[in-house]
């Protein structure tokens with residue numbers, strides 16, 4: 001019979017930036033901005049409390065994304081607790097392109113496993129990652145949120161997801177510029193064309209390969225390596241100020257991209273350039289200097 005652990009379990013999950021320019025739906029990077037969540041099994045009911053980023057916009061019932069992910073992970077392990085208390089302290093802004101939904105899903109599956117005695121025997125990391133990526137629909141944010149670091153991920157022909165870690169040069173840092181209003185991933189994906197010119201696809205593949213090498217240890221190539229051909233320009237109508245900022249930064253030699261589905265802008269830098277870059281944050285936006293390739297979900 002399945003038993004649950006006594007007392008609360010905690011998880012810390014990172015923000016993530018997907019695409020990084022040309023690596024659409026494939027590349028993802030964990031960032032040093034984290035949500036902290038606590039859950040415990042109770043005798044009955046569901047009690048959800050949320051503070052911080054996005055608190056006003058999320059439900060407190062079974063439709064809450066973390067709860068949905070927890071329920072799916074409990075099902076995977078063949079059990080459901082009699083009652084559940086969940087507390088979320090959010091820092092990752094919602095609908096900004098910093099992987100808030102993936103962080104919520106990864107936190108949920110990790111918490112559920114942590115609450116089941118011997119949970120790691122019922123659902124290993126590979127199974128939990130598959131479940132989290134299925135809930136999100138694509139793995140590029142889920143992979144670094146789960147495993148940490150810089151990940152290359154995708155989906156095999158049989159429908160299974162894969163994720164492979166790749167090194168990040170310790171000299172590389174990032175600055176993110178977060179606008180005051182969001183754009184949902186659903187809206188941003190709706191702007192993409194069904195087909196792109198073969199020449200664009202070929203150019204994009206080359207830049208993606210260069211980006212993996214540039215991040216691993218040749219950051220001098222990051223400007224060329226972050227040129228995208230598949231999504232950013234198509235999304236301009238939903239986030240013109242973000243694309244204008246990307247254009248201005250790139251014209252000055254700064255490797256800047258739309259983070260995930262936007263509208264946040266991420267720029268790569270090093271320790272000597274980071275503070276000056278934060279100073280270029282547009283009025284009313286939030287600029288953050290962040291470490292890259294940080295830890296994935298951490299349970300305690």
Ligand SMILES: Nc1ncnc2c1ncn2[C@@H]1O[C@H](COP(=O)(O)OP(=O)(O)OP(=O)(O)O)[C@@H](O)[C@H]1O
Pocket residue numbers: 016018035054057058064065066088090093094095096097098099100101102103104141183184185186259260261262
């Ligand atoms: N911590 C959270 N708790 C509950 N729901 C969340 C949480 N984070 C995100 N969500 C849900 O996911 C939505 C945002 O998901 P969306 O995919 O649009 O953006 P994102 O994940 O922040 O950005 P991107 O996928 O481009 O990196 C929120 O509006 C909310 O419904």
Ligand SMILES: N[C@@H](CCO)C(=O)O
Pocket residue numbers: 018019024025026138140141185188189231260261
């Ligand atoms: N690759 C995704 C990331 C956001 O979830 C996109 O750009 O739509």
